[in-house]
Amino acid sequence: MRKLTVIPERCSGCRxxxxxxxxxxxxxxxxxxxxxxxxxxxPHPVIKKPIVCNQCRIPKxxxxxxxxxIYIEDGIVKxxxxxxxxxxxxxxxxxxxxxFVHQEIAVPFKCELCGGNPKCxxxxxxxxxLYTPEHILGQSMRLAGVLKYAHxxxxxxFEHGIVKKLRYADxxxxxxxxxxxxx
Amino acid sequence: MTIKGGYCQKxxxxxxxxxxxxxxxxxxxxxxxxxxxxxxxxxxxxxxxEQIKDPLSPSNIVVIAPGPLSGLYLPASGKTSFSSxxxxxxxxxxxxxxxxxAVEIKQAGYDAIIIRGRxxxxxxxxxxxxxxxLKSAKKYKGLGCTETERxxxxxxxxxxxxxxxxxxxxxxxxxxxxxxxxxxxxAGRTGMGAIFGSKNLKAIVIRGTKDLPVFDLTRLxxxxxHAYKTLxxxxxxxxxxxxxxxxxxxxxxxAGIMPTHNFKxxxxxxxxxxxxxxxxxxxxxxxxxxxxxxxxCGNVNLVKEGKYAGTVTEGPEYETACMFGSNVGxxxxxxxxxxxxxxxxxxxxxxxxGNLIAAVIEAYEKGILTLDxxxxxxxxxxxxxxxxxxxxxxGKREGIGNVIAEGSxxxxxxxxxxKQLISQVKGLEQSSYDVRSAITMALSYGTSDIGGxxxxxxxxxxxxxxxxxxxxxxxxxxVIYQQTVRPLFDMLGVCRLPWVELGFSxxxxxxxxxxxxxxxTGLEELLxxxxxxxxxxxxxxxxLGATIKDDFxxxxxxxxxxxxxxxxxxxxxxxEYTKILQLYYNKRGWNENGVPLxxxxxxxxxxxxEI
Numbered sequence: 001m002r003k004l005t006v007i008p009e010r011c012s013g014c015r016x017x018x019x020x021x022x023x024x025x026x027x028x029x030x031x032x033x034x035x036x037x038x039x040x041x042x043p044h045p046v047i048k049k050p051i052v053c054n055q056c057r058i059p060k061x062x063x064x065x066x067x068x069x070i071y072i073e074d075g076i077v078k079x080x081x082x083x084x085x086x087x088x089x090x091x092x093x094x095x096x097x098x099x100f101v102h103q104e105i106a107v108p109f110k111c112e113l114c115g116g117n118p119k120c121x122x123x124x125x126x127x128x129x130l131y132t133p134e135h136i137l138g139q140s141m142r143l144a145g146v147l148k149y150a151h152x153x154x155x156x157x158f159e160h161g162i163v164k165k166l167r168y169a170d171x172x173x174x175x176x177x178x179x180x181x182x183x
Numbered sequence: 184m185t186i187k188g189g190y191c192q193k194x195x196x197x198x199x200x201x202x203x204x205x206x207x208x209x210x211x212x213x214x215x216x217x218x219x220x221x222x223x224x225x226x227x228x229x230x231x232x233e234q235i236k237d238p239l240s241p242s243n244i245v246v247i248a249p250g251p252l253s254g255l256y257l258p259a260s261g262k263t264s265f266s267s268x269x270x271x272x273x274x275x276x277x278x279x280x281x282x283x284x285a286v287e288i289k290q291a292g293y294d295a296i297i298i299r300g301r302x303x304x305x306x307x308x309x310x311x312x313x314x315x316x317l318k319s320a321k322k323y324k325g326l327g328c329t330e331t332e333r334x335x336x337x338x339x340x341x342x343x344x345x346x347x348x349x350x351x352x353x354x355x356x357x358x359x360x361x362x363x364x365x366x367x368x369x370a371g372r373t374g375m376g377a378i379f380g381s382k383n384l385k386a387i388v389i390r391g392t393k394d395l396p397v398f399d400l401t402r403l404x405x406x407x408x409h410a411y412k413t414l415x416x417x418x419x420x421x422x423x424x425x426x427x428x429x430x431x432x433x434x435x436x437x438a439g440i441m442p443t444h445n446f447k448x449x450x451x452x453x454x455x456x457x458x459x460x461x462x463x464x465x466x467x468x469x470x471x472x473x474x475x476x477x478x479x480c481g482n483v484n485l486v487k488e489g490k491y492a493g494t495v496t497e498g499p500e501y502e503t504a505c506m507f508g509s510n511v512g513x514x515x516x517x518x519x520x521x522x523x524x525x526x527x528x529x530x531x532x533x534x535x536x537g538n539l540i541a542a543v544i545e546a547y548e549k550g551i552l553t554l555d556x557x558x559x560x561x562x563x564x565x566x567x568x569x570x571x572x573x574x575x576x577x578g579k580r581e582g583i584g585n586v587i588a589e590g591s592x593x594x595x596x597x598x599x600x601x602k603q604l605i606s607q608v609k610g611l612e613q614s615s616y617d618v619r620s621a622i623t624m625a626l627s628y629g630t631s632d633i634g635g636x637x638x639x640x641x642x643x644x645x646x647x648x649x650x651x652x653x654x655x656x657x658x659x660x661x662v663i664y665q666q667t668v669r670p671l672f673d674m675l676g677v678c679r680l681p682w683v684e685l686g687f688s689x690x691x692x693x694x695x696x697x698x699x700x701x702x703x704t705g706l707e708e709l710l711x712x713x714x715x716x717x718x719x720x721x722x723x724x725x726x727l728g729a730t731i732k733d734d735f736x737x738x739x740x741x742x743x744x745x746x747x748x749x750x751x752x753x754x755x756x757x758x759e760y761t762k763i764l765q766l767y768y769n770k771r772g773w774n775e776n777g778v779p780l781x782x783x784x785x786x787x788x789x790x791x792x793e794i
Contacts, residue, residue, distance in 0.1 A: 012479040014472035015283070016411075019256055023404060028394040029255055032290065041342060042332060042366050046469050046483050046495065103392060125415065125477030126424075126470065 001075045001134045004036075004052040004111070004118060010128035013040045013048035017120035017129060024119040025109070033102050035111040036120055036129075050120070050129050053077065053098040053111040061090035061099055061110075081107050186211045187701030188398035189251035190219070195293045195315065197308060199382055200241055200300030204315045209294060215702065216788070218709065219250035221277045222674040222716045223295055224266025228275060229719050229792070232726055238270040238374075239356060239381040241301035247347075247387070248295035249285030250676020254395050254474065256407040257695050258414055258687070259678035261285045261474030263347075268727070269373040270381075271358040271535075271590040272610040272634050275723040276373035279673050280347075281473035282365045287345035290391025302383035305354070307335070310389045320385035325351050327528035328363035335388055348386035349376040350530025352578040356380050358590035359535035359612070363527060367481065367497035368473070371532040373611060373633050374590070398701030406694055410687065414477055417685040424470065427480035428500035429459035435505070438647055439748035440617045443509040444564055445541035446606045446739060449617040450748035453514030457504050461516050471497055478680060486517040496524040499533070505615035506537025511544060512564030518571075525571060529578030534636075538612035539587050539594065540573055542605045551600045558582035606737045608635035609729065619740050620750040621646040623658045626763055629734045630662070632720040638673075640665035641683070655759070659766040671713040715787040718771075718779045722794050731777050734764060 018034035026033050041047040059077045062070035069083035070090060079090070079099075084107040091099045091108050099110045111118075113131075121131045155166050186192065192214060194207040217226045224246040228235075236242045246266040253260050263285040269276030288296065291312050298308075307320040322338075323331045328350040336342050345364070352360035353376030360376030361369045379385070397403055414420060422430065435441035436454035443451040455461070462482060471481030486494040499507070499519055507513060507522040526533045544562045546552040554561060558576075560583075562569050576584025586597050591607040606613040611634025618625035627640035640662050650658070668689055672679035675696065681687040693706040724733075736755070744754040765775060772783030784792050 009469065012470040012472035012481070014474065014476050014479070016475045016477065019475055023256060023400065027400065029397050029400060029403075030290070030392075030394040031286070032392045033394075039342065040365075042329070042336075048469075048471075104394075123411065125411070125472075126479065 002113075002116075002131050003055055003134055003137065004113070004121070005130050005132045005137060006050045006052060007128050007130070008047065008049040010126045011038060011048040011050055012126050012128075013038055014125065016123050016125065017050060020119045020123040021111075024114060026105070033105065033109075035100065035109055036098070037100065051096060051098050052120075052129065053094075054096060055111075055113070060093045060095055064089045064093040076112050077110065078112055079107060079110060084108070184211060184215065184702055186214060188396040189255075189696070189699035189701075190214045191289060191292050191294050191396065193293050194295045194297060195310070196297040196299065197315065197317075198299045199302040199306070199317065199384060202302070202317050207297075214251075214294070215700075216712065217716065218671075218674040218712050219294060220248050220253075220262065220264040220674045220676045221266060221279070221670055222712065223248045224264055224277055225275065225716050225719045225723065227295075227297060228266055228268065229723055232723060235268055238268045238273060239377060241299075241382065243268055243378060243381070245298045245375070245378055245382075246295055247288070247298070248676075249288050250674055251294075251699055252692070252695055253676030254286035254289045255397060255695070255699055256404055256475065257677065258407075258410050258681045259473055259476035259478065260676065261476070262673065262676050262678055263288065263370070264673050264676070265362060265370045265375045267373075267375065267378050269611070269633070270356070270377045271374045271592070274609055274632075274634070274727050274729055274733075275720045276375070276633050277673070278361070278370040278372040278375050278633075280362065280364055280368040280370040281476075281678055282345075282368035283474050284345050284347050284364045284368070284389070285676055286474050287389040287391045289395055290393050291389055292391065292393050296387070298382060298384065301381065305383050305385050307348075307386040307388060308384065309339075310387065310391075312390065312392055323385050325354065327351065328530045329366050329528060331386060332363075332365070335386060339388065341390065343390070345389045346386055348530075349379045349384075350528060350578065352529045352531045352588075353377055353380040354385070355578070355580045355588070357531055357577060357580065357588040358593065359532045359539075360530050361532045363530055367471075367527055369527070369532070371534065372636055374532075376530050397699050399698045403695065403698040406691065406698060410681070410691060411477055413687060414681055414685050420478075420685060423684060424477075424479045425463055425467075426459035427478070427482055428502075429462050429482065429504060431501035432458040432504055432508075433460075434644075435501070435616070436509075437749075438644075439745070439750040440620065440643060440647070441505055441509055442606070442615050442617050444512055445510060445538075445545040445604060446613070446617060446737075447545070447743070448747055449619070449745050449750060451509035451514075454509060456514045457508040457516050457519055466516060466520065468495075473678060476678065476681075478685070480680065484520050486520055489517050491517045491521040494521050494524050496520055496527060498527070499523045502615050503533040503537070506534050506541075507570075510537055510541045510615070511570055513567055513570065514565060515567060518567035521567070521571060522574060525574045525578075529574065531574070531578060534614045535590065535612040536574060536577060538606060539591070540570060542594070542601060543573075543583070543587060545604050546598070546601045549604070551598060551604070556583065556598075603738045603742075606635065606739060608736055609633070609733045611635045613737065616641075616643050617745070618643070618736055619745050619755055620753040621650065622755060622759060622763060623650065623662050625736045625740060625755055625760060626659065626662045626767060627665070628736050629760075629764065630666070630767060632717065632724060635736070639669055641669070655763050655766060659763055659770055662767065663770055666717060667710050667713045670716065671709055674713060674716065675709075711787065715789055718784060718787055718789060719792065721773070721777070721779055722792050725778055725794050731764075734777060735760070
């Protein structure tokens, strides 16, 4: 199972993902029909964040759907258009705001990952939207945690005339133990 | 010939005096003949020319027009053109901005908006698809551009609205005030902000939800994908994403064409303190892009320390870095950023503002202006504090700022001796390329229909590279070709930078046009229509009193050779310039006074234009 993840600080807010998504999903040149949105907060602070469906395993949208129209198939949260009554409970109960409506489209719509080949990921010129295996999710936070613990430092040194880098952990422990290692 | 897409074929006409809207159906013939954007603007201005009295009176009109390609799946399709009669030059004017505004106009179902009259009190226009309302903007009076945008979004409860607004400078009718959208997208030149101000129009707010009509979406998407792939694989693409137009600083300085100390010099000793490298290393915190564009020219910068700490702005790009850097002698990038921020907030054009401030500094240095006339505030090169104060005074029209706010012509009227110090053409302050070493660039500025602006033709790099092998004939031709192809982008409602900077082929746009509209059209045909529009703007200018005298670059270009740098010693020769100007007229099919000949108008199917 893979999921969409976003790196907001990379996003330029060009909305190419929205446009490509709408064309792919509905065959129209209309970003207001996209199944994801770039939310830009202008002017300050500087935030541009693609809002994508997280394909929750325990989806609030489904939980709150009064007609049971939202179901999970192969890990993807889907809306059954026949059972849906377009009450828009799912739209307001999604914690991420990742379900959308448009006056010309009968029922709410959401990301279904383009059959495993998400168009938004393909077109993003800044690589701000990634299609990541589930086990990688959270990896960056783990890494940040480890780095924070280890206060990683970097030194440059020469070896046979070539500059090389060595990373080492400047841990509290080594300081306390009084090791005499020149840092 | 039937239009099958690309156009909504509707123009929203809003008479602010009567608070009445009217939707005009656009014929296939009109739509195709003038293409869109600046083309439609010029034609509509021509048709209304008789009734326009003073640019700042209710009789003036503004045409706000994206183009047939705006909002579509192709690179940088988010350009909106504003056309009118300029309060600064008294002649035809247009200026365009990127961002998302164009897309929203089209999604609301219009190809263009025409604004007429003057609202009774300060108002904003709210367009929500078919619903159009004029609302009070009393609450936003005097607010800066980004502040206005933020407050409007908060009050209307929708962050996704698209807004074009003016700042205090526009309200105060500063003649080079601009229209600002999304923080830092400006229709900067020719004083569009003052025209909004004169109409009591603080902002236009739009929300559009409709599908954009496209004849052959499959073909358009294929062409679009190819375009994106081509751009992304360009060797400079990644560098461009990082620095955008700031890359030009190093180039212009090394080439010796970067205006320094009010266009006296062409190299700046401290250029490496205000270049793309400095921006990227110390200030840049993010990217922004216009609609559907992979190039992300917009650099979001933050000043982290020093007296300007906390200043966040999108920009500068080259023009601003030069006008508020080398041209006023500032060598501190944080100060350039601060000036950029203040200009955006007050809503004034950075090019005109920097250009005029530099002229005033030189006038003071030369003794043309006294300390008294400056209101007791001495001005020196690189003195960023007083330069910031001057921006504020211009925006608020206080003291000396009130005189500068009248633009080049206003300054010259008040102090005739300053004329030789101001680099301007037709009353529009020249942008950031020195032309003494490149006669084609001088001709570009001279014959630009809006005045001293580089957007119409930018030939300087090519001329410096290979120009010594060109005949005068070829030089005139290259200017005409550029003045034909570059405005075409403004007519189509797209940005020209993929073509200018990353070498994307201009003929691709004819294919985009064909796919969108269902009318098979070649580049030659589109260029012919762009040439026709150039003749219309020429006709407008002649009707408004422009003559051959207005086709010359500034005094300094002919009289003061460049003193330092790789092009030292160069200046323009009047005799040669007169010669190339006549060659240019001749090739354009204009008479010796620069008036389009009847046979030229015939060839361009403009038989109803009488000059």
